[in-house]
Structure formats: C-alpha cells, structure tokens
Amino acid sequence: MSPRPHFPALLHGADYNAEQWLAYPEVLHDDLQLMKDAGVNCVSVGIFAWSMLEPEEGVFEFGWLDTLMDSLANEDIHVILATPSGARPAWLSERYPEVRQVDATGRRLPHAGRHNHCRTSPVYREKCGAINRLLASRYATHPALFMWHVSNEYGATPCHCELCYAAFRNWLRKRYGDLERLNHAWWTTFWSHRYRCWEEIRPVDPSIQGLMLDWQRFTSDQTLDFFLAESAPLRELTPKVPITTNFMQPDVGLDYWVFAPHVDVISWDSYPRWHQHGVSDAETAARTAFYHDLHRSYKKQPFMLMESTPSVTNWQGISRPKRPGLHRLASLQAVAHGSNSVQYFQWRQSRGGEEQFHGAVVTHQNTADTRVFREVAALGSTLQRLTDVLETNVEAQVAVIYDFQNEWALRWSQLPQNEAKDYQACCLEHYGALWRQGVATDILCADGELLRYRLVVAPMLYMLREGVAERLEAFVQGGGTLVMTHTTGLVDAGNLAFLGGFPKPLRRTLGLWVEESDALYPGQEGRIEMLSTSSMSGCYISRYVADLLRLETAQPLAHYTCEFYAATPAVTCNAHGAGRAYYLATRLDGRFLNKFYKLLLSDCGIRTFELPEGVSVSVRQGKDKCTVFVMNFNNAPQSVALESLGLEPVEVGPYGVEVATAARQTTSS
Ligand SMILES: [Zn+2]
Structure with a gap:
C-alpha cells in the first residue's frame, strides 16, 4: 500500500x-x-x-x-x-x-x-x-x-524513434488484438489507409484520427x-x-x-x-x-x-x-x-x-x-x-467533468466547427458560473464516480467511452441533475461516430436527438429566448454551435429566435427516473450561465453566496469546524455578507483575503 x-x-x-x-x-x-x-x-x-x-x-x-x-x-x-x-x-x-x-x-x-x-x-x-x-x-x-x-x-x-514505434505497436496489439479490429476502429478503408501488417503503422498521419488519438494515449501511458x-x-x-x-x-x-x-x-x-x-x-x-x-x-x-x-x-x-x-x-x-x-x-x-x-x-x-x-x-x-x-478538505456536491481523452479526440477530429472547439474554455465557462456563486466543485474524468454528487455538469462530452453513458443515466435515474451541451456523444472510444442520432447512448437520458448542427463564425451571434416567465425570462446570446434538436421526451425551455431553425428548441429538460437532464444546444455566455446555475443550484438545495464581482468564497471542512477563505481579486475593497455561514459580514481589502473559522457546514441551502 x-x-x-x-x-x-x-x-x-x-x-x-x-x-x-x-x-x-x-x-x-x-x-x-x-x-x-x-x-x-x-x-x-x-x-x-x-x-x-x-x-x-x-x-x-x-x-x-x-x-x-x-x-x-x-x-x-x-x-x-x-x-x-x-x-x-x-x-x-x-x-x-x-x-x-x-x-x-x-x-x-x-x-x-x-x-x-x-x-x-x-x-x-x-x-x-x-x-x-x-x-x-x-x-x-x-x-x-x-x-x-x-x-x-x-x-x-512524442518520440518517433524505432524503440518507441515498436512499443507503440505492442500497445496496439494489446488494445485491438488483430489488425482487422484496428482497421475497423480507425475506419482505415477511407482514403485506402488499410494496414496489412503492424510495421506499416507510423503515427505521422493526422488524417487517421483514431491513429493519432491512440498515439497520444500511448505516449501518455509510456510516460x-x-x-x-x-x-x-x-x-x-x-x-x-x-x-x-x-x-x-x-x-x-x-x-x-x-x-x-x-x-x-x-x-x-x-x-x-x-x-x-x-x-x-x-x-x-x-x-x-x-x-x-x-x-x-x-x-x-x-x-x-x-x-x-x-x-x-x-x-x-x-x-x-x-x-x-x-x-x-x-x-x-x-x-x-x-x-x-x-x-x-x-x-x-x-x-x-x-x-x-x-x-x-x-x-x-x-x-x-x-x-x-x-x-x-x-x-x-x-x-x-x-x-x-x-x-480539513474541500467537500463538494457539484462536479464538472473534464476529460483529457475527450479533449484529445476533439483536437484530432475534423468538425464543421473547428475554430471554436476549445473544450477546456467551455468547461471553464460552466465552472466560472459556479465559482462566482461560491460553490465547492470537484472535477471528474468521464469515468468518475458520480453518485456522491447532486449536480453534474458535462460540457462538450464529444467522446463517450464504454460505460460512461450508462453511469450518467444511472446518476439521473437515481435523482441527480445533469447538464450537458452541444457537441456531446458523437463518437466512441476509438473515434467512430455513433449511428442512430447523436448523442446516441444518451438519447433516452436527454430525451432528444440531434438532427444537424449549424456553425457560427467567431464573433457571429445567434439568439435564444426563454419560454417561461421565471427570473431567466428574456433573450440570450448564443455562439459557435447550434444543434437542431428533435425532442422525444424532453421539454423545451428556450427557443432559437433566428435562422431557418427559429422557434425550435435550444435548451431542454428531460425528467428521467428520479432526476433531470438538461441540454444546452448552443454555447451560451456567462450572463445565461450565471442565472441558469443560480436556479439549478437552488433547485438542487445547494447553498450559494451573493458575491461581488471578483470575490470568491471557499470552505475547507473539518470534523467539527471549518475554515472559510474570502478572497477579493479586485484592486478595490469589497464588503461580503456571510450570514449563511453564521458569520458577520467582512470587509476585504484590495487583493485581500480574510480567513475565518466557523462551525462545520452543511453545503445545502
Ligand atoms: Zn523513443
């Protein structure tokens, strides 16, 4: 041990x-x-x-x-x-x-x-x-x-020496067993790329996405x-x-x-x-x-x-x-x-x-x-x-999935939208909306254990490895709240596209399928409008990608308001088992995400803080008490209310941090 x-x-x-x-x-x-x-x-x-x-x-x-x-x-x-x-x-x-x-x-x-x-x-x-x-x-x-x-x-x-190439081919033999399975997984019949023997495999061809994805996996494993x-x-x-x-x-x-x-x-x-x-x-x-x-x-x-x-x-x-x-x-x-x-x-x-x-x-x-x-x-x-x-340690009821292999698969893939497929940036946008509300958040890989969380956010989960969709479905059925976005569930672990409507393995969980997708140029804006009269009512800007949805059991929460797909769903919610699965069919900005997560966190019973812009709160929990850090990333003083922790408001100076002790907290509201 x-x-x-x-x-x-x-x-x-x-x-x-x-x-x-x-x-x-x-x-x-x-x-x-x-x-x-x-x-x-x-x-x-x-x-x-x-x-x-x-x-x-x-x-x-x-x-x-x-x-x-x-x-x-x-x-x-x-x-x-x-x-x-x-x-x-x-x-x-x-x-x-x-x-x-x-x-x-x-x-x-x-x-x-x-x-x-x-x-x-x-x-x-x-x-x-x-x-x-x-x-x-x-x-x-x-x-x-x-x-x-x-x-x-x-x-x-990567090192391209013959020693590394020989090790890579051994790694591939273990993964695929025989060349026929490898040729199928990498779809090498396209452009006549089929391999007759292992020695023909050289990881220098970005037109074979499965090859490059596996080369990256091998290089990581070899390290x-x-x-x-x-x-x-x-x-x-x-x-x-x-x-x-x-x-x-x-x-x-x-x-x-x-x-x-x-x-x-x-x-x-x-x-x-x-x-x-x-x-x-x-x-x-x-x-x-x-x-x-x-x-x-x-x-x-x-x-x-x-x-x-x-x-x-x-x-x-x-x-x-x-x-x-x-x-x-x-x-x-x-x-x-x-x-x-x-x-x-x-x-x-x-x-x-x-x-x-x-x-x-x-x-x-x-x-x-x-x-x-x-x-x-x-x-x-x-x-x-x-x-x-x-x-002490941080205890979270919210998790954001951030998965390296998903990032690599996106990087090697050629999509209609190649200029704005920055996966990490999208994860950061969702995480930022949680951070601004002082919510403790864990980060998970796609294979991570979900059941300890109330809310799981999985932006742009393009690749669904075996078992991932099943775990996400079990999480929702068990009462969890799941948020997913456009560019989800297009390919399997080998980068082969799913057949039968994206995101195929999650179609039942999300209650929809994607018929086609529009791509917007950087700087170009689309628009969506909420259907309800909640605190989120009104219009929001959409960017980069717009999935055109076919709803099965999901309910629309917002429509697109422009293009040939105006009045079709842009944000949906699907009640599934004891939980709910949300789908954001387009890339929505911080103004939308802040309001969206505020409502969602409240529905999930997770405590949030009303914080001035640029101020964050983080709590490390111990057995009986906790340590609270109030951090001000502005070059000007800020006043921060902490009633929900049973503490008096604090004044935090420019680039200041106040540390306080409180009784152990539940993170529920
Ligand atoms: Zn080498």
Missing part, C-alpha cells in the same frame, strides 16, 4: 538548487538564515543536479548533497528529494544516442534543453534506475528526507510507465516515503486521471498570468481555481502547490510583478482549494541559464530587504498560524 504523506504543518518553501552555488559557500550559509526568516520549513532539492551528482559515467559525487541534507536537517527543514532525470548530463547523450528523442521527420535531436529523453530507451531507464537506487539507499534513513520528487514536469512530447520504472528503486528501498511528481496545467498531453493513482500525493506547478491587459484578475482567478480543484480532485485529497513564483516568470510573453497583497491572496487561494503547501520556483534567482530572470524569493539584489521577500516572509507567518487547516 502506498504511504500517505503526513503533513506536520502547512509546508512553505521552494526549489533549492544549491548545486548552482557550490562555489559560493557564503551564499549557502546565508540561505539557511534567510529561510528561517522567511518561515521556510520545506525545500525541494536535486531536481536538475545529475551533472553534479554523476559528472562522469559511474563517478558519483554525493558529498555536497550530504552536507546540504545535514544542514537542512539541523534547521528542521524537510527535504523533498528529487530524482534528476528531468535533465541529463551531456556524456549520457553523447555516449548513448538512443536516449535522445527523434522528431516526426526522423531526425534525432541534439543534446539540448531538458525533458526531452526517449521514455522507451532501455539505456535511459537503466541509468535513471541506477542513480535513483544510489540516492534511495544513501538517504533512506536521513532525518531530512520527507518525500520523493520524481523527475520534473513530465510532458508527453507513466517510465515514471513507474524510475520509482521502482524508491518504492523498494524507502517504502514508507511518499512519492510525488509535479503535474502541470492540463495541456501537456498526459492523462493525469490515469497517472494520479500511481503517486502518493498530487503536486502541481501553478503560474497564473495576473494583471493581464484585457483579462481581469477575476477571470484569471476563476481559471486558477479550476486548476486547483482539478488537482485536489485527482485523488480527492489535499494536494501540494509545488511551484509558483513569488513575483514574475520569465518564459511567458509578458509577466508583471504581483501587485501588493496578491502574493498572499494567490497562495491562500491554493490552500483554500485544498493545497497543504505553498512552494516556489525557486528559492534563489540563478545568475545565468534559461530562467535567469525568473522570480525568486532571494533575487539578484541578494538581500531580504525587498518587497517580495517581505511578502513571502509574511505569508510564512500566516501559514504557521493556519494549523487547523491541516485536518
């Missing part, structure tokens, strides 16, 4: 790349005192240190790491010790060319950058295993060792397989030390839903773009909240914010320093949504290299007398006081 991490406190710290500073002993000495001043109790060490740990093949130099681990233990600073595979030394690339990836044109890449090794290469796996075994045996009982940090920011950049191989010596030699690897924003080509069960605690690197021109900080906050909720939801356990910047990044087009207060606010936003840590990349700003001007706690100014250091230190004090939060 995998060990669950025990958090002795909320963790506060950073990547500490001490190997860059071995020629500066005074820096290493000063850093320990500065860490104490900043309230640091945890650092990640050794992430890109391979060339300093094994400067020549088979020649290991652990002395500097021994000294560092001892020094950190003496200061009671926990160490999340990394394996170094994220960047390899040049001798490895030169002596064993197979470790370097091959691009889609067949060119083997030169030694450069990082995160670009072949995940199939037996040599790379052997070399990683060897150094990981040495690290695990050397530090197994070291008092500073708190957790393993395996590699860094795995991504799924997980590499992680498991890297972790094996750690599991064997330090079975009680938890393992994490830092996930990223969900656009790196990995199916984190498949990956998550194999790590002991989820951690991720969050770099929101605050203070953009033309995008409000409230919008950025809602997006960031979605990502935090996603990372909590992978295991339904508190997660770790493994990396963030205390000030700026240097790899986004433009990155502005966080305005005063925003560092505390953004950090506590992570905690509010379930993080048990706030950590930075990195502790000390590098003198050179790719991230030379990326923000750090200690900057090139080399002093604690900076605004950034003071804000970091103040946050350290705050985190030390929030001990009640450790035994």
Whole structure:
C-alpha cells in the first residue's frame, strides 16, 4: 500500500538548487538564515543536479548533497528529494544516442534543453534506475528526507524513434488484438489507409484520427510507465516515503486521471498570468481555481502547490510583478482549494541559464530587504498560524467533468466547427458560473464516480467511452441533475461516430436527438429566448454551435429566435427516473450561465453566496469546524455578507483575503 504523506504543518518553501552555488559557500550559509526568516520549513532539492551528482559515467559525487541534507536537517527543514532525470548530463547523450528523442521527420535531436529523453530507451531507464537506487539507499534513513520528487514536469512530447514505434505497436496489439479490429476502429478503408501488417503503422498521419488519438494515449501511458520504472528503486528501498511528481496545467498531453493513482500525493506547478491587459484578475482567478480543484480532485485529497513564483516568470510573453497583497491572496487561494503547501520556483534567482530572470524569493539584489521577500516572509507567518487547516478538505456536491481523452479526440477530429472547439474554455465557462456563486466543485474524468454528487455538469462530452453513458443515466435515474451541451456523444472510444442520432447512448437520458448542427463564425451571434416567465425570462446570446434538436421526451425551455431553425428548441429538460437532464444546444455566455446555475443550484438545495464581482468564497471542512477563505481579486475593497455561514459580514481589502473559522457546514441551502 502506498504511504500517505503526513503533513506536520502547512509546508512553505521552494526549489533549492544549491548545486548552482557550490562555489559560493557564503551564499549557502546565508540561505539557511534567510529561510528561517522567511518561515521556510520545506525545500525541494536535486531536481536538475545529475551533472553534479554523476559528472562522469559511474563517478558519483554525493558529498555536497550530504552536507546540504545535514544542514537542512539541523534547521528542521524537510527535504523533498528529487530524482534528476528531468535533465541529463551531456556524456549520457553523447555516449548513448538512443536516449535522445527523434522528431516526426526522423531526425534525432541534439543534446539540448531538458525533458526531452526517449521514455522507451532501455539505456535511459537503466541509468535513471541506477542513480535513483544510489540516492534511495544513501538517504533512506536521513532525518531530512520527507518525500520523493520524481523527475520534473513530465510532458508527453512524442518520440518517433524505432524503440518507441515498436512499443507503440505492442500497445496496439494489446488494445485491438488483430489488425482487422484496428482497421475497423480507425475506419482505415477511407482514403485506402488499410494496414496489412503492424510495421506499416507510423503515427505521422493526422488524417487517421483514431491513429493519432491512440498515439497520444500511448505516449501518455509510456510516460507513466517510465515514471513507474524510475520509482521502482524508491518504492523498494524507502517504502514508507511518499512519492510525488509535479503535474502541470492540463495541456501537456498526459492523462493525469490515469497517472494520479500511481503517486502518493498530487503536486502541481501553478503560474497564473495576473494583471493581464484585457483579462481581469477575476477571470484569471476563476481559471486558477479550476486548476486547483482539478488537482485536489485527482485523488480527492489535499494536494501540494509545488511551484509558483513569488513575483514574475520569465518564459511567458509578458509577466508583471504581483501587485501588493496578491502574493498572499494567490497562495491562500491554493490552500483554500485544498493545497497543504505553498512552494516556489525557486528559492534563489540563478545568475545565468534559461530562467535567469525568473522570480525568486532571494533575487539578484541578494538581500531580504525587498518587497517580495517581505511578502513571502509574511505569508510564512500566516501559514504557521493556519494549523487547523491541516485536518480539513474541500467537500463538494457539484462536479464538472473534464476529460483529457475527450479533449484529445476533439483536437484530432475534423468538425464543421473547428475554430471554436476549445473544450477546456467551455468547461471553464460552466465552472466560472459556479465559482462566482461560491460553490465547492470537484472535477471528474468521464469515468468518475458520480453518485456522491447532486449536480453534474458535462460540457462538450464529444467522446463517450464504454460505460460512461450508462453511469450518467444511472446518476439521473437515481435523482441527480445533469447538464450537458452541444457537441456531446458523437463518437466512441476509438473515434467512430455513433449511428442512430447523436448523442446516441444518451438519447433516452436527454430525451432528444440531434438532427444537424449549424456553425457560427467567431464573433457571429445567434439568439435564444426563454419560454417561461421565471427570473431567466428574456433573450440570450448564443455562439459557435447550434444543434437542431428533435425532442422525444424532453421539454423545451428556450427557443432559437433566428435562422431557418427559429422557434425550435435550444435548451431542454428531460425528467428521467428520479432526476433531470438538461441540454444546452448552443454555447451560451456567462450572463445565461450565471442565472441558469443560480436556479439549478437552488433547485438542487445547494447553498450559494451573493458575491461581488471578483470575490470568491471557499470552505475547507473539518470534523467539527471549518475554515472559510474570502478572497477579493479586485484592486478595490469589497464588503461580503456571510450570514449563511453564521458569520458577520467582512470587509476585504484590495487583493485581500480574510480567513475565518466557523462551525462545520452543511453545503445545502
Ligand atoms: Zn523513443
């Protein structure tokens, strides 16, 4: 059984790349005192240190790491010790060319950058295993060792070497058994693409959508397989030390839903773009909240914010320093949504290299007398006081389905509407309407367990893998409320279109079928009108897609008011079993979604908050009490009513956050 991490406190710290500073002993000495001043109790060490740990093949130099681990233990600073595979030394690339990836044109890449090794290469796996075994045996009982940090920011950049192709073909053999089944699943008779033998399969043809979808699945699976191989010596030699690897924003080509069960605690690197021109900080906050909720939801356990910047990044087009207060606010936003840590990349700003001007706690100014250091230190004090939060987590009765394989299937598919099939943006629009009302929300994969929720929102669920429609139907029949949208239920797991009216496997649940769909150009607007006289009465703007519906048992709630399909249904509700299933046949904007979810949440008996624009509320529930975070993402003070929590109204300053304790809450209204 995998060990669950025990958090002795909320963790506060950073990547500490001490190997860059071995020629500066005074820096290493000063850093320990500065860490104490900043309230640091945890650092990640050794992430890109391979060339300093094994400067020549088979020649290991652990002395500097021994000294560092001892020094950190003496200061009671926990160490999340990394394996170094994220960047390899040049001798490895030169002596064993197979470790370097091959691009889609067949060119083997030169030694450069990082995160670009072949995940199939037996040599790379052997070399990683060897150094990981040495690290695990050397530090197994070291008092500073708190957790393993395996590699860094795995991504799924595909490698087109023959080793990877052979592994892919084996993966396909397991999935399909024989070529005839594969040819059918990928519909290869179209354009005469049929395969006669496995060796003909090369994943470089985007006109075969099933091929590209499976290549993406394989690449994700092969990355997980590499992680498991890297972790094996750690599991064997330090079975009680938890393992994490830092996930990223969900656009790196990995199916984190498949990956998550194999790590002991989820951690991720969050770099929101605050203070953009033309995008409000409230919008950025809602997006960031979605990502935090996603990372909590992978295991339904508190997660770790493994990396963030205390000030700026240097790899986004433009990155502005966080305005005063925003560092505390953004950090506590992570905690509010379930993080048990706030950590930075990195502790000390590098003198050179790719991230030379990326923000750090200690900057090139080399002093604690900076605004950034003071804000970091103040946050350290705050985190030390929030001990009640450790035994709590976010509890949700609402879930939004966000599914990576669905996103990949949409990406590879060619549809009448290809310019606005941004699945993640659509999920964010629905999530945003819930966030604006202070509703705790879990994120689920399409295969997720639904029955614990009252309301499930599944936007643009284009692909329905086996069992998904059945679970959604059971959820509705059991009394749940389901919201689905246009572009739902078109294809199966292999990307074959369903026959018999979309969304075929959900036709009974939704009580309708889609006869055809209109596509609107970006900027072009359609219009719908509600049929009832409820608080939602009136007209709303529709965009991008308009499904033309044939109702079976569903009831219309709104009609289109323009085009040849004027007066046909645009929003429907189907009573099915003890529950209801709603269908939004077109992409509706925030004004519609805010009102729609307000009514729906009320019908479902889920508590909402009346919040000023740009203010959010998040609650972490404990056994007897809860911690309430009231967060203001405006650069102006706001007054927030909290009667429903039994609390007095609070004034929250510009970019401020107020933390209060209340009795344990039910989330019902
Ligand atoms: Zn390869």
